[in-house]
Structures are given as structure tokens and as C-alpha cells.
Amino acid sequence: MKQPLSRRDFLKLLSVLPPAFLAAPFIQEPAAPLNNTGAKNIIVIVFDALSARNVSLYGYPRRTMPNLERISERATVYHQHFAGGNFTTPGVASLLTGTYPWTHRAVGPGTTIVADRAKYNLFHAFEGYYRLAYSHNNFVNALLRQIRADVDEIKPQKDLFVRNPLAFDRLFPWDTDIASVAWQRAVKKGESGYAYSLFLSEIYGKLAQGQMRDLRALFPRGITRIGEDDYFLLEEAIDWVVSRVTRTPQPFIGYFHFLPPHRPYCPRREYFGAFDNDSIGYWLDKPKHIFNQNANDNPVSLKYQATQRRWYDEFILYADAELGRLYDALQASGILENTWVIFTSDHGEMFERGIFGHRTPALFQPVVHIPLVILQPGQRQRRDIYTSTSAVDLLPTLLHLTGQPIPDWTEGQVLPPFAEPVPGRNVYAVEAKYSDPHKPLRPVSAMLVKENYKLTYYAGYEVLGNSGTRFELYDLQADPEELTDLYPQQPAIAARLQGELLESLQRADQPYQT
């Protein structure tokens, strides 16, 4: 006869639970491959806010990325690669959908892709692969959550944060956006000095300070963080990627988005002050732009410009060291023999013309010119590509490289040298963070790069009188620092590019005309 479970038996069973929880992380994933098709894996590594203009691989005089230089000796280096927009949401959405911001419409901070475009994304295109992703950046996580049906594994953002003692928002995995905001507002007084909680916020603050004491010594300019006090270590994220991809069923596609060198610039002690005594200084004293953040009353000094640039460069140096560690670990594991690795960024960062960071309507090279390096399995020689390319090209390129058809909805093209470059090709970037994505984009900044020329269009901004527009034209080959606006001097070229840019923008806005 079957005995009923006694209280003693029940307690014995309970005692098994803690070891089971402890063991769970080690017995989660199957080590066996999903299939044996021989398809190559894909790893996309994105460093947030990494401007190609500050990368030594592209000629920047400070040696900011020696490891990337080393890696590139066996890779394809793209010298004129452009982001889809000038901040994370449009930049990453362009990379994931193979479309420009005026098409995917994820133009505002934290906004998502329009529904009929979201279903066509990088992960959806690789249905037969094991698909995994991680991002430090909240905006990227908003996009990943939107397409989560197409991703087998999204590592929760806070799993790789240093401190999460109460983990309140992790109790609500399907509502993390608002749960995170609520947690932030409830217990983290931060600089504002107040929170929803009268007492818990006080205890939390003290607890946090105590736990961070040791790490603070390692990071003289503050511990790497998101917002005010969501601390993370790039080292931990890199370690996780290495351990995860070497245990992932193959073929797989992994998208890993790391916050450094995004502001705040907090290098580890070894890289702190690395460029203190060089002669780069403020780089170039360029004229203030109309989107100068400090208007006329409080001009930003060249000293500040030099300091910000130096701190950013130090942070790049730190990120590069971790990139080198990641590359070495992947190489040692042998996985690189069977894996395409793409290294890029979502947008850049600028320190000139009175504009700092990337919260700007401007589309100058420092905020849109980003690195792209592709490591082909087995490649031994470096290749350099100088034609203009875009973030929207990654999706069709990866499909092409893995022998899949290129869908007609992508606005990108297969990157050279994997296909012949299209002569006279147009590359765009769009910034419209203050626009309603469901209406024609206003205010808007749009950029067209064609051959040597770059035309930038600004419309609907207060500084332009709301209805005013502004065009700028630069010759990127003769004037890579964009010092001379050729718009008044080259009317024929300007008119041709202007026509093409406005027509493309108008066509994209067409479905949203009321």
C-alpha cells in the first residue's frame, strides 16, 4: 500500500532543494550541437558609443585600441562604416532589421520597431540557429524584448550587474521596464536626494556604499555603471560570453552589446591617466555649430574638451583590453575556426563644436562614423575596405555569408568583399529622437553619403525657427574633419544629393502622412 508523505519525509525533500538550486546553473544547457549542417556560428560584438574617429585602427594618433589593431591583422576592416542613427535605439534597430530609422521607426530613446518591421529581424532570419543575446544597455533590451519570440535566450541585463541585493525588478521578468523604473525611483535616492521610500532608500544607500568600497579602489573615476548606480564589470560580461558561447549548441548566433566606452568614462586603474602627458590636447578647435549645447552664454572651454576626449580615450583603451581578452579566449577555445565575428558599434561620440557626447541632432562624423571589423573563419590576411557601408548592411551580409537568400525588405547591401560594391551607392543615417514615429519625422536630421560627399539635412528644430531647414555639404575625402561647408560653393552637387535625400525621406514618411 502506498504510504502518505510524512512530515519527516517532506522535510527531507525540502533539504534537497538548496543543492538543487546551486547545481542548476551548471546543468542548464545541452552541450550537443543542434544539428550537423556544418553552418558557421556568428558572434556580433557591439561596444556602445565607440566612434571610429577615436580608434587608432582608423588613424587616430592616440593608441586607443592596440588589441583591435592586432585582431584586424586577420580580418576585414571597413574604413567608411556608418551607424543608422546617432544613438542606441535607432543604431541598434538598424543593425537588427537591416533598415534605416525612417523605416523601422525606433527613433526615440527606448522606443521599439514598428510592428510590421519587427518580425523581420536578424534573429528571425537565423531560425535554424541557437540565438542568444545580452546587452548592458536598457534601450537594446527594450528592442530585444520586442523580438524575444525570435531569440532562444536573452540573458537578463541585471544578471551581469555587480550588485543587486534585493532584485525586486527581477521578480517581474515580463514587466521589467516599469518594474525597473519603480525600483529605481523607490529606493535609489541618488543625486536627486529623494525616493518613494522613506526608510528603505536610506538602508539601500548605506548597503550599496559598503558593498562597493573594494571596487571603488579599482576604478578611480567611479565604477562602470548604467544610470546612477547600476554597477557592472565589463570583465564579468566578457567572462560570461566566453563561458557561454563555448557551451552553446551550434550553429549559433550571439549578439553581445557592452556599454563601454559609453559615458560615464570610468576606466580601470591601469588605464586611468594613460594619455595624461601626450600632445593630442583638444584635437581641433572647430567652430561652434548651431546645435552647440552651451549656446553663447557659457562657452565650453578647450580645456574641458581636451579632458573629456582624454577620459573617453582612456575608457576605450580599457574596453580594448577586454576585447583582446575576449578574442584570445575565443581563439584558445578553437571556436574562431568555425565562427564569423563581427565587431562594431551602434553610434559614436563627439567632443567638438560645443557638442559633447551624442545627445545631439547633429550628424557629424564622430557620432555616425563607427568601426566595423569582420573576422572570417580561417582568415589569415588583413583586408581594407574604403567604400561607404552602413549598419543596415550587416543583416544581408550575414545571410549571404551563411548561404541564405537576401530578403527584399532590407535596405542594406552585401558588404564588399563578399559581393561587388554597388557604384554610386547611397548611405543614410537618420536622427529623429524628438519626433512622433507614427507621423512624418519632424524634427529630423538626415545624412546622405555618396562617393566623396556627405550632405546633412536638418529640419523642424527650434533653433532653425521650427519650419526652417539647413543643409551642409562636406567632401569627406578632401576634408575628413568637416571644416568647410561646401553647400553654397557646390550648388550642382548639393542639389543632386538634396533631391535624392529628400525624396528618400518623403518616401519613408509616405505611410505616415495624415
Added chain:
Amino acid sequence: MKPWLFQPKYTWGERFRLFLVCAFPVHVWALLMAFRDFSWVAERTRVWDAVGLLAYALLIALLESVGVFLPVLFLAWLLPVRWHSGQRIALTGTLFLVVSVWAMLGQGYFLVQNPLPESLFNLLSASEHPMRILAAVILPLIALSAAIPAFLILKSRKFLEGVLQFFERLTLLSTFYLLLDVIGIVILVIRSLTQ
């Protein structure tokens, strides 16, 4: 007879009343702050998200109420039994309310634009230890604001009755907040199921 340590000092009803007193300032502050953010969130996302934010704020307030209630109950448990339970409840509840008001003032300081007169601010900035000066002024004020009602509760029957009547009204409001907490939890469950 049970040793002192294990003697029941309060009925469940009295404990619950003390809990409701503790819950009151915690909920009032949480709701005030969350409503400040309501329009900000609604504008950036949608009203349903702003409602969600309120629901999370209420849940955190409920957890915090339980968290602060436990040490307050411990304090009440430490008080001598020669004072009757009404006195002890009034005393601990009042002390907690006084501390809460100071905590609100502490955070409220940052909500008000230019709260200190410039001359006073300059005077503090010029001193070598501004924090010590502030502490020297504020700590006696806090002590006094706690000592006066405590003394009156123990010495004046009229004041004690007034405090207990005030608590009656307060606990009624707190019960309403607890009802809101339940609604908040239902909202959070719906949000998690429908996201």
C-alpha cells in the same frame, strides 16, 4: 507562568493597529512621490504603465511597512509592562510618526527649490564643518520633537486619549491604503500576465 521573554504583551488587534500606524506615513510618502511621476511616465509611455508604476510603489510601500513595523514592534515589546498597552502603543506609534516626519523633511528638502536662505547657505559653506553644524542644530530638534510627545503621553491622560483617537482615524486611512495595496498587486499580476 511563562518567563518574561515569552509573555504576550499585545493582542493581535493591538499589533495590527501598530502596523497600520507604521504603514500610514510610508504609504502617504510613496503615493505622493509616485503621483509626481505619474504624468512623466504616462507622457513617455502610456497611462497603463503609469498605473503600473503606482502599483509597484504601493507594493514597495507595503513591504517597507512590514520592514519598519518589525523593529517598531520590538521597541514596543521592550517597554515596561507597568505602562498599559494603550500607552505603549501610543508611545511607539508616536515616536515612529515623529521619525517619519523628519525623514519626510529630510527628503522634502531636495524637492524644494532654494530651501535655505542664501545668507545661511553661505554661512554654512564658509565653515570648516558644515555637516557638523547642521547636525548640532537638527539632532537636538529631533530629540526634542520626540521627547515632548513621549513625556505628554506618559504624563497626560488627555493627551494620551487624543493620540489614541488620532490613531483611530489614522488606522482607518491606513486600512484604505492596504486595500489599494491589494488592488496594486492585482494590477501587477495582470501586467505580468499580459506583457
